[in-house]
């Protein structure tokens with residue numbers, strides 16, 4: 001019978017990152033901490049009409065299941081504002097009300113029990129005159145804010161001054177609004193300076209990071225359809241997060257919001273800012289491949305997508321790099337001659353026909369997950 005080695009898959013307690021986190025002040029969005037030493041959180045936004053309370057709560061439940069930490073809902077009308085109390089109460093994760101144009105809805109959102117309110121100083125009428133009142137209401141209710149500056153809705157005076165929404169213009173808007181809140185002794189806010197161009201966006205956040213210790217919400221606004229938006233966001237967030245800048249992120253995609261969360265989590269995991277979970281190391285395939293690597297990798301990914309433990313699975317097309325990569329992974333297959341050599345932690349445990357590779361990898365992964373130590377990772381959990 002094949003020998004099955006004991007497995008220790010615990011991740012290092014402090015995984016290596018590319019730079020220390022920038023020192024930001026810590027705020028709370030409901031029960032989620034943002035900034036300071038809090039893990040970088042992942043946000044998304046519902047796409048349902050907020051007035052459709054059931055559909056919105058259903059989407060929030062899906063986002064929660066996908067790993068979203070904080071959800072934002074749009075509040076374009078009085079009816080939407082009136083839906084907030086139930087949504088805020090029933091959501092499993094903190095709800096941020098997203099307010100444009102109407103200052104009255106800021107107060108309604110605070111009264112509704114939302115965890116936080118996003119305000120856009122560029123399009124809320126006479127916003128600067130209302131800062132004191134907003135700061136007081138938020139402070140009294142223990143609600144935090146986001147000053148959400150956006151290239152598409154910058155104050156007209158700054159557009160006139162800079163000619164277009166440059167990084168400098170976005171930062172000037174944000175720093176000015178932050179100073180107004182701080183004059184009212186209100187400090188529980190984070191800032192975003194979003195632009196659809198990753199270059200401008202990165203410049204703006206770098207500048208902003210130098211100007212104060214505010215927690216920063218990263219976003220490339222209107223990043224586009226899933227493929228383009230994923231690349232743009234991963235590029236821009238990757239640069240900033242690798243420099244230690246960024247306390248919470250939202251990937252904006254023209255795609256279902258749960259996709260945004262998947263991308264956001266994957267970006268954080270790639271930089272060791274979140275515990276890595278399932279990681280498939282698969283080769284791109286080439287003329288030497290002796291199995292259909294794409295299908296194999298896809299089927300293994302699909303079969304293991306519910307694993308919530310850090311596990312690296314190598315799916316390799318031939319014996320050139322196959323055994324080496326398979327040995328480095330927790331679990332792997334090196335294929336050749338219609339067969340797959342199955343490795344667990346560097347040892348070949350069995351050789352199976354090609355038709356049994358996927359099934360065998362899934363079985364072994366589940367076995368390994370069930371044996372994982374609880375110390376570094378919390379209780380191992382396999383959702384099936």
Ligand code: SF4
Pocket residue numbers: 283284285286287288289290316317318319320321322
């Ligand atoms: S592992 Fe083999 S099949 Fe895959 S890319 Fe490398 S050489 Fe090609």
